Amino acid sequence: MADGSSAVRWEALVATMLAEGSATYGNEGGARRAFGSTSLKTDGKIFAMLVKDRLVVKLPARRVEELVAEGIGERFDPGHGRIQKEWLSVRGDDTGEWHALATEAEAFVASRAR
Numbered sequence: 001m002a003d004g005s006s007a008v009r010w011e012a013l014v015a016t017m018l019a020e021g022s023a024t025y026g027n028e029g030g031a032r033r034a035f036g037s038t039s040l041k042t043d044g045k046i047f048a049m050l051v052k053d054r055l056v057v058k059l060p061a062r063r064v065e066e067l068v069a070e071g072i073g074e075r076f077d078p079g080h081g082r083i084q085k086e087w088l089s090v091r092g093d094d095t096g097e098w099h100a101l102a103t104e105a106e107a108f109v110a111s112r113a114r
Contacts (some may be wrong), residue, residue: 006053006093013048013055013098014040023047025107039103043113047105051076055090055098057105065087072097 017023017040024041038047048057056076059067067088068074076087090101 006050009093009095009098010050010103012095013102016099017106020103021106022110028077036113040106042072042106042110045109045113046057047109048102051078051089055101057088057090057101058086059088059101059105060087061085063104063108 014025018025022042024044026038028087039046041047046058050056050057056072064075064086072092073088075083075085076089077083088101090098092098
């Protein structure tokens with residue numbers, strides 16, 4: 001179910017993730033435009049971003065495979081032809097699904113940073 005534009009959903013997700021925990025957004029200490037400047041991070045590592053109006057999240061490769069098989073999304077291709085095994089580009093536009101996947105991605109990335 002659609003519930004607004006991708007940019008509006010993304011802004012709402014960012015606000016929720018920042019309010020809920022230890023997530024950070026963008027480049028701390030500067031407004032420069034660079035990779036990661038518009039991404040959600042935990043411990044300085046990106047776990048979610050909006051790319052071409054789609055939510056992209058970092059999850060274990062096996063989990064990405066499961067979600068691809070379920071039709072939730074596809075493996076992320078950043079544009080250089082090398083599919084990323086641990087990144088999922090989400091097909092849906094449901095705010096609840098975005099939040100659940102971003103929360104799962106934040107936990108995954110945080111666990112790897114330890």
